[in-house]
Amino acid sequence: MSQPERQYRDMAKTASWTMVSRVLGLVRDQTVAAVFGSGPVGAAFLFAFQIPNLFRRLLGEGALTAAVVPVLAEKTARDGAPAAHEFLNHTLRRVAPRMLLITTAVSGAALAFSFFADDPRHAVAAELTALCMPYMPLICLAALFTSAVNLAGRFGLAEIASGLLNLCMIAALGLGGLMFAETDVGRARWLCVGALAGGLLQLLVPMWGLRSVGWRLGPGRADEPAWSVLKAAFIPAALGAGVQQVNFLISRALAFNVESGGLTYYYIANRIVELPIGLFSASVATVMFPALASAWAAREFRRLSEDYARGFRLILAVNIGAAVGLAVLAEPVVRLLFEFGRFTEEDCRNTRVILVLFSFTMPFHALMSLVTRALNVAGETRATFHAALHAMAVNVAGSLIAVVAGYGVEGLAVANGVSTVWQYAVLRMRLKALAPQFLEGSFAGALSKSCVGSLVMGALAYNGHRILQGPCMEALGGKGGLIASILLPGLVAMAVYAFILDLWGYPERDMLRGFLKRILGRFSRHP
Numbered sequence: 405m406s407q408p409e410r411q412y413r414d415m416a417k418t419a420s421w422t423m424v425s426r427v428l429g430l431v432r433d434q435t436v437a438a439v440f441g442s443g444p445v446g447a448a449f450l451f452a453f454q455i456p457n458l459f460r461r462l463l464g465e466g467a468l469t470a471a472v473v474p475v476l477a478e479k480t481a482r483d484g485a486p487a488a489h490e491f492l493n494h495t496l497r498r499v500a501p502r503m504l505l506i507t508t509a510v511s512g513a514a515l516a517f518s519f520f521a522d523d524p525r526h527a528v529a530a531e532l533t534a535l536c537m538p539y540m541p542l543i544c545l546a547a548l549f550t551s552a553v554n555l556a557g558r559f560g561l562a563e564i565a566s567g568l569l570n571l572c573m574i575a576a577l578g579l580g581g582l583m584f585a586e587t588d589v590g591r592a593r594w595l596c597v598g599a600l601a602g603g604l605l606q607l608l609v610p611m612w613g614l615r616s617v618g619w620r621l622g623p624g625r626a627d628e629p630a631w632s633v634l635k636a637a638f639i640p641a642a643l644g645a646g647v648q649q650v651n652f653l654i655s656r657a658l659a660f661n662v663e664s665g666g667l668t669y670y671y672i673a674n675r676i677v678e679l680p681i682g683l684f685s686a687s688v689a690t691v692m693f694p695a696l697a698s699a700w701a702a703r704e705f706r707r708l709s710e711d712y713a714r715g716f717r718l719i720l721a722v723n724i725g726a727a728v729g730l731a732v733l734a735e736p737v738v739r740l741l742f743e744f745g746r747f748t749e750e751d752c753r754n755t756r757v758i759l760v761l762f763s764f765t766m767p768f769h770a771l772m773s774l775v776t777r778a779l780n781v782a783g784e785t786r787a788t789f790h791a792a793l794h795a796m797a798v799n800v801a802g803s804l805i806a807v808v809a810g811y812g813v814e815g816l817a818v819a820n821g822v823s824t825v826w827q828y829a830v831l832r833m834r835l836k837a838l839a840p841q842f843l844e845g846s847f848a849g850a851l852s853k854s855c856v857g858s859l860v861m862g863a864l865a866y867n868g869h870r871i872l873q874g875p876c877m878e879a880l881g882g883k884g885g886l887i888a889s890i891l892l893p894g895l896v897a898m899a900v901y902a903f904i905l906d907l908w909g910y911p912e913r914d915m916l917r918g919f920l921k922r923i924l925g926r927f928s929r930h931p
Contacts, residue, residue: 421563428570441746442665445588452532456540477697490625503541535596542603549610565609569602651796666813673758680726685770713845727766728862765821768828787834795827857904861897868893
């Protein structure tokens with residue numbers, strides 16, 4: 405099997421388990437929305453759960469992963485897998501106590517704030533933050549194990565673990581919360597318990613996977629030169645990830661305070677957008693990251709540029725089409741997925757506007773994961789810090805203008821979208837200046853073909869839904885009518901889009917066929 409074929413096989417494996425995880429995540433979000441609606445306790449939990457996730461993206465999937473993957477790849481290429489495992493143990497021994505210290509400090513501060521907060525919403529959010537914080541060290545250490553197991557060629561374990569997290573949270577709220585809690589705050593506490601149980605499973609699954617390829621827990625052998633390289637890469641990456649996460653937190657904090665239900669609308673729209681990004685783009689970037697790191701370590705720059713171009717074109721083909729599809733079908737999609745229980749039709753209309761705004765930036769957000777990994781591989785983590793600073797400045801300025809001008813959560817979504825586009829542009833320019841070896845492939849033709857094909861697809865999906873909506877609702881009613889009026893024109897539109905890409909000779913057309921066949925085949929075997 406050739407390297408591209410192995411990569412597509414690994415992408416398909418990752419995407420198939422991601423699909424399972426994302427479907428479970430969707431059910432989790434539907435359950436939360438149905439139980440809490442757009443009320444204050446649900447919004448308080450969403451805000452609280454963002455705090456450990458902020459540290460996860462900062463210390464786990466952000467800076468620490470970005471710093472450790474190139475070092476592990478270098479050690480594997482030079483000294484073999486056992487030496488890389490020894491260095492991983494050394495890293496765990498030095499990182500874990502620091503994470504526990506951060507967890508204790510943040511939990512203590514949140515509990516103290518909950519006793520003195522004047523606003524009951526803020527007090528509940530602070531209490532739930534303290535309950536959620538132990539999730540942070542679990543998931544950060546899990547990210548380290550996932551990086552190592554991906555370098556060993558085993559993909560999909562992190563996605564399986566993410567699915568288990570969603571199952572734990574669904575069970576905690578749907579069983580424990582509804583059966584044993586009498587108030588919304590009590591149900592939110594059960595959600596926190598579910599998150600902690602899921603976090604533990606997210607740590608144990610990649611640990612088991614790494615054990616199957618020879619890793620054993622131990623004190624680790626000190627390698628100060630490698631540790632110095634890791635620290636040198638970690639500090640600017642941590643600053644960049646930290647700025648970016650603060651940027652996200654600013655948007656969510658303003659949405660939490662700017663209007664009733666604002667954070668819930670913002671969160672749900674963002675989660676819908678993350679479905680295709682997480683399913684396809686994250687799978688591509690996950691598989692390409694160790695491949696790019698290995699090619700860079702071996703100084704095989706032709707393979708490097710080919711892998712980067714392949715990942716770029718795959719992300720374009722999927723995400724431009726998905727963005728257009730979500731934009732034209734935003735309202736029926738939100739109603740289909742979230743109009744349950746206490747989440748009303750008015751809540752769906754409010755969420756639809758945010759979803760349309762977010763969909764325009766989907767391709768940039770998706771491509772950012774690939775270009776960031778390329779800069780990390782090249783050791784240019786300072787560039788990600790500079791780009792994050794740019795994005796935060798744009799987002800803060802735009803958000804303040806939106807709040808002062810009274811544009812509400814829609815204005816915050818526009819500011820966030822503009823900052824995302826700006827951040828990607830800065831990252832791309834820095835990659836071209838600092839590591840042009842990545843950008844020697846072909847991109848322009850793929851972009852034009854994806855854009856034209858997506859516009860045709862969007863027109864077909866939108867008009868098809870308008871034509872079929874009335875007859876489908878009369879014949880099937882409710883959710884059945886919505887499903888039929890979305891699914892029938894959507895499938896036809898996607899088929900036309902695939903035909904256009906195939907007819908115009910999209911570079912990855914054969915690989916895309918195989919990729920999708922593998923995903924659907926695996927998904928049918930893992931319902």
